[in-house]
Amino acid sequence: QYIRMQGDDIEAAEGMEESMSYIEQGKLYHEIFSRIERAEQLDKILNEYADQGIIDRKKQLPRISKFIGKSLKNEVAARWFEGKTNVINECEIVHIDPETGKQVSHRPDRVMVSEDEITVVDFKFGKPKPEEYNAQVKGYMDLLHDMYPDHKVRGYLWYVYRNTIEEVD
Secondary structure, eight states: OOOOOTTOSSOTTTTOOTTSOHHHHHHHHHHHHHHOSSGGGHHHHHHHHHHTTSSOTTTTHHHHHHHHHHHHTSTTHHHHTSSOSEEEETOOEEEEOTTTOOEEEEOOSEEEEOSSEEEEEEEEOSOOOHHHHHHHHHHHHHHHHHHOTTSEEEEEEEETTTTEEEEEO
């Protein structure tokens, strides 16, 4: 019942049902992380998933809770889930592409706005693709900077299974 992540040192998929594919698992975790604004909401959110039959209360809920709970204690990530900023999960940023003149939509996973700083985080559950993912977050940062020119904008990639966070410059 363990799925060894390619190249990863931890078995983050611990306890997931064999019928749930690696991709389905990542989507589920991504959706759960997207709903969490403050760490203390985790149990409530997971119980909602169990009530809806999305996760098994006895087999999956304890293991998912343990994994996500541990992830939320990451030294950097813990600050993002303290409830001290205005959190916008899965927000849509729409702009006109200057090259094509067409409307383009972007959807960063988590944007946190404070008085003078904006932080954008993209959750990743698969293999790192540094060039592609850095460019994606850098694009979000540029758009947010255009929208909030008086704010400092910071961007991060969070490889959740590996429990590593990389700041994007």
